[in-house]
Amino acid sequence: MGITDFFRPVDAQFDGGESEGAQISPSPQTLEAVPVPDASGSDPNPSPPRDAREAWRPEREAREAFGTLGGAPPSDVSRRRARGAAHDLQYDEWAQPKRGRNFVLREFREKTRGAGAPMAGCVVHFPAGLTPHVPQKITMSRILTALTKSQNALIESPTGTGKSLALLCSALAWQETKRAEVKVANERVAERNAAKTLAFEEACARRRHARAKEANEKDSIGRSRGAPASDDGAGARADAALARELDEALAEHNEKEKQKAFSLDTFSNDENEPRGARARDEKVSFTLGRPDGLVVPKLADPDDDVSVHVIKNEPHLSDSVPEREPFASEFAPIAPPALERPQSVPKIYLCSRTHSQLHQLMRELKRTPYAPRYAVLGSRKQYCPIGKNDEECAELTKNKNRGETACGWYNKKDAVVEELRRARVWDMEDLANVAKSHLGCQYYAMRALHKNAELILCPYNYVFDENIRAALEIDLTGAAVIIDEGHNVEDVCRDGASMEISVTELEDTASQLGSVAKFLDDADVAARLMRPLKDWVNRSLAESSSHASKSSKSSFKRFNGFSGPVEAAHGEALWKGDDVATAIARALAPRTLAGSREKKSGGARGDASAAVALARSIVADASRVTAFDGALVREISQNGNTFGLNAITTCHRVCAALLAALDAPAEFAACVSADLSRAGETDQKTSSTSFGAGDREKEKTEKNAAGLALWCLRPAVSFRPVAAAARCVVVTSGTLSPMGSLEGELGVSFPVKVEAPHVVPSRQIHVEASDVLGDFTAKAQDADGTPRALGQFLLRYLSRNVIPGGVLVFLPKYSLIRRVIERWRDDGTLAAIEKHKTVVWEEPGAQTLTPTLETFRRSIDSGDKKGGVFLAVYRGKVSEGLDFKDANARAVFCVGIPFPAVGDVKVRLKKEYNSSAYARSERMLPGGDWYAHQAFRAYNQALGRCVRHLHDYAAIFLVDARFARHADADRNKSMVSKWMRHLVRVFASPRESVGTLEEFFRGLEADPPGGGGAGGEPAGG
């Protein structure tokens, strides 16, 4: 409900309500006059006398008010409005002062630019006062090459070299050049189309003239034979009718095009004007002759006065031609001109791993001299100001296609959109402020901005997950996709094609689809997939459970060891390679599969391909009917319903994974497990077969744990379709090496590859390998004395106040951090460290991160400059998503090497897959090497949290004997980031180490880099 609705007569507003049984009784308040706002929207009477509004101050309970106000019997419209009102009251909207157009952000003003630097056919502008340094120039030139030549690129640029700024400036410079080219090209297209249209209209005019002439001749012949002459003449009537029909046809098609206002946007230079409006005002004559509406002459019909017939929305012209005599030679049909579509400016999808990295990119974007139209896509979880999940939001906004919804924030999303368009340049803080000020929904504001955005920022799983792409209407056709922080692109792509679903979800989905199928036939197509799938999963669980109970656990342990082929663990079923397709066929086409087997056993040649093909067609049908923009979803939602939508979404997700697995079974493994979270572990519980007996709670928990998994083993499954649709994909990160292996995993070629050098001089980096904790393997991590040894090692430097500012300590797992803190508390190490630095640590989940970071940063910025110690995990938010420049990280201790969990069945399957002959032929790394690279990518990310710009400096400690005096030390050192591997030193004694470090910091404090230390060149990347 909007502010203006508030001033409607009360009985019109509140004649119904959310509360089903609300009793509405007449009230004297409803009889009083309610002032009407002036046109500006400001309050005409700031402190009204006792009127109806007094009854609706927020301190009053909404439902109580519903119970006391009277009104007419509820109509549909007013009931909806009242639901919105109740919702608004809930969020205290009326406590806010009423406002007109109070903008929070400044209106956009064109930024002044310098001359810019010509590069690869574009002119690149950098923020005023900044000159790009060598790694930035290398990055920009490679990105421009990739964009202009439409080639995929891998760009490795060390963290802290200003990579983000470089990629933004180069990509936007390229887009600006393309915009100018497209404008010129479209002007030519407009000229050509106008000429064709003119020729067509002239031909039509000639035809009219000829037809009229013929009619007049017929008239005069008739008169000469004694027939009465008509008053106005058939020719004139034909002429008028023809002209009218032509005009109507043109008007109708032009109106259709106005609504679409598709890529005609590109014709305008005025960036401040709303795009739709520009399109409406310009070039509408392009619409004539588009394939969806044709104006063609009708076949000669002796009984008609006119010779033109309008055929609307008929895809096949030939189908619409009446079966009559051949064309009269004199009046053969005039073919409508084939008009060219105008080109559009290619979009750029700029993706990063996390939202906090996207926020950093937006801050950099604000610094650039470019102002593209952009949007930042996120989830409801991230954006919804009232904390609603997808289902709750769908319920609240179910009327969105029919007017006002029950979510007041949704109803005001347009105000947010308008202000962001007006400001043009904004970041996430601005967005939050605008949304708060207008009480408008950020999530839907971003969806609205996305439609016309030229630059779209989003996490990169949005691009690689087909379901998210469809849900958010992400169209990558012809777009440039740039992946920042792309070192995790392999994992994200594998996850994007994988799927896990519990037995509970399977059953709920099948049951909901069954209910919807009673009313809508299409739902039955989806139910025909989900029902047998659910039954098969339950059957497989029962079979594996009974098999497990007959066998001893020890025999499964033998199969499930960490060496040799990966086999199903106790009580689960596992399929790999072609068996994945056969397993799906067994679920969906069991009779066809059984038939093919019988044939085979009877001597005839038989295989599972018929059953697999049948299964595929069942899945493809279900996928079609459950599409996000499909008829089934439309039919349900256009009636304002939400029941069944979740089941349809789930079914579509399952279909996507099943189709991918059926198309490329060699790239997948399938598993049915009684506990998916512990799949592959030998000691997991077995399911209670069909979940038929036992207490309900236990049954529910087991059903939630048990389920089906389809694990994708090759990122190419998700990456290839993106690369095929997009103009090019550019992957950038500080740690992409080895690039050959990455190329093999992603399954496409990357003609552009570059490793940019670091910018920081070696005197600003101290790198030391220490064996104080020995080989920090999983066994050593669990050793009793590890926490104390780590504490004593840190105190070696901290007790002498050698290290200024912040210290980051990375450990392999959260459980180790917890154990270290507990032991430090008990043995006094924590108190000893806290005399010198404030100690904070990372917890799983995002909730505690912000306050922890604030505590850490306060310790650094405080007057005594005490600084802090931050214990964090590899692959966590701190190690991969945050920037600790200058005093925030003067030392980083990387403890151990973060190898992926060797017991994780997915890791074992991937290692096995990579060691296969097929993977080798596709240039993927062997399993063992892949495993090591996974560890060192995470390691190098953690190392790169410090030394974030040209004038930054820090000490880095590699705390593991495997980097020091060890047979594999050289090989391990060769895996750390190139920019620092040659600086690694090992000291003979603690005293030597402390002394060297003291000297390092003293020297830099006496002679700070850049003459001042902090600030300097742009950070990022």
Ligand code: SF4
């Ligand atoms: S996401 Fe937006 S529309 Fe949905 S519930 Fe939240 S505020 Fe309302």
